[in-house]
Amino acid sequence: MLSPASIVPVILAGGSGTRLWPVSRDSLPKQFQSLHGTNTLYQDTLKRVSDRSLFSAPIVLTHEDFRFFARRQAQDIGIDTTVVLEPTRRDSGPALLAAAMVAQRLAGEGCLVLALAADHVVLDEALFVDACRAAGRAASDGHIVTFGITPTEPSTAYGYIRPGSAAGTSEARKVDAFVEKPDTVTAARYLAEGYLWNSGNFLFPASLLIEEAERFEPAIVAAVREAVELSVEDLGFIRLDAKAFADSPAKSIDYAVMEKTTRAAVVEGKFRWSDIGSWDALRALEPGDAAGNVTHGPVTLLDSTNNYIHTDGPLVATVGVDNLAVVATEDAVLVMPASRSQDVKALVAKLKSDRHNAASEHLKAHRPWGTYQTICRGERFHVKKIVVEPGGRLSLQKHYHRAEHWIVVKGTAEVTLDGRVFEVRENESTYLPLGGVHRLANPGKIPLELIEVQTGSYLGEDDIVRLEDVYNRS
Incomplete structure (x- = not known):
């Protein structure tokens, strides 16, 4: 059984979220903004693991540019955090290994780590906690557990997991395969065959993740271990050694460990979840009006149907339009067919190549x-x-x-x-x-x-x- 406060939450809060441009930009990415509800996505993630009978105080891993956001927004909701600074972005593999090593320093060699993205939405928190308890039991049995989400549609926006046989006596199942984002026909087949969405969130014994990474990616482990050993405290933040961390190969935890290990297991999360990876994903979280429109901010519609309109200030008015996504900020307006929201990332890349300040910076x-x-x-x-x-x-x-x-x-x-x-x-x-x-x-x-x-x-x-x-x- 899990002992009180035996799970150390690690919140990954360093991403840029360009698919939600123009609201999310490099200077203030989506996790630190209020896109769903009154709190920021990051604050909602912190509150999700605030039950101190199960979770210890969280460790937050973020980029130096966001360190004061991370600390201030946590303080605003009364949560104490340990903030670890990544000197450079090396993908989720080195980040999670660094967090696991810091967690061992703070909570002991045998601690369990819950790794969560800071920019996801979970709508059923009781079911989320139930899943964490189940994953904790499987992790205590010697598994690296990922959370698979029950699909609600044949989405092509997510990777999938094929569950296998039972993983010991727990509610978890072994992972037979991780598969990349499919086309529409394949996604429909995955649904029929009981595949799960890959949420990209994990629960694992810190020692086991490090051990498995050392088997498959010793260069990453060596660089990260040196970065943690040479880390220093700076204004209350833990600053990883820049040179050592930069020496680590950049690789996601999926490629570095999860697709190679035989210790992977999956717990099915029955909670409603979204990674808010695009404007249509955000739209899907909210019911529309009688004409199918979802709006935020000052919006006036005439003879318009099935639109998503988000404005941070300027009045947006439409006449006779259907199935558009319109996003307006003080210095930029995005207009596109709602079906093209996955192409925003490519648009931002073009804006950056054209040297538009608004591609990365807010006013x-x-x-x-x-x-x-x-x-x-x-x-x-x-x-x-x-x-x-x-x-x-x-x-x-x-x-x-x-x-x-x-x-x-x-x-x-x-x-x-x-x-x-x-x-x-x-x-x-x-x-x-x-x-x-x-x-x-x-x-x-x-x-x-x-x-x-x-x-x-x-x-x-x-x-x-x-x-x-x-x-x-x-």
Whole structure:
């Protein structure tokens, strides 16, 4: 039987989610956004494993760019986490092995690890916990358990699992085969033959996953082990050694271990689940209106049917359209036949090759100290709204190509300029000359809001020379 808090949840939160562009972008991917419900997908995943009689405090694995998101969003819902930083993306194999080794450090050699993607939706949490208990029993019997989902349709968007005979005395079954995403005819046959969707979530003894990976991929294990052994604590985060981790071959856990091991088992998850891999997957989670339309945000429809329309602000109005997907943000609009949502990834690749900023960046950029948002941009000027959270401090910095004006509209700013420290209050402003060594901080108890006007020959974000930084970015 499982002992209390014997399962260590590991949340993989480093992906980019380009298939949900323009809402999900590299600068703020889908797991950290509220796409289904009031919490972010990441917060929902954390809450799913919050029963401390079964799950210990979670380990979160994410990229450095998202470390403050991961910690802040967990704190916002009252959950303590250990956040491990991947120096570079090497796919799920090295990531899960690193997490398993960190889990052993924190919970002991014999711990069980539950590996979950941060951007999935589960609608039946009691059934999810039941599946975790069943998978825990199978893992305790010496299996690496994957969660197979009962298919609701012959989907071509998922990989499939062919279950085999019973795996010992547990509710799990051995995995006969993992199969790639099929065509429509093959998917229908898989349904008829009892195949399951491959959710990409796992539960396993940490020691067993490492042992099996060492058999099949010793180079990955050696590199990851060195990265964990040389890891350091940085502002409360565990930072894996960059050089050692980069030396690991990039490979998914499916290819590295699951398709080779004889210890794979599957537990059938009867809960409703989606990996939110496309806009049509998100649409499928919600009932439409009488005309089959699913809408979010300010939308007005006339003689329009079977559409999915999501807007983060701009009014979207349609006349006489059918079966479209329309997604609008402040700086981009996506329009496509609903059946083409799997092609958004290719569209983003084209936008990136054409050097569109909107392919990767939102108008509002998030930083450890707060946010900034572009209001207007020209050839030699850039106007931003800057919000600094209470206690937030920007780096001590200078610019080679631009000067700046700061106008405070809310709160009080503490400004450092060439060694002098002074306050700028509401309706006051200050000028920062080109080359001036400066810092902005919020000493107050309310968010500081100001308008920044940059002028100069070059206004890129890479014209920042950081001299000191409380967030260790210098």
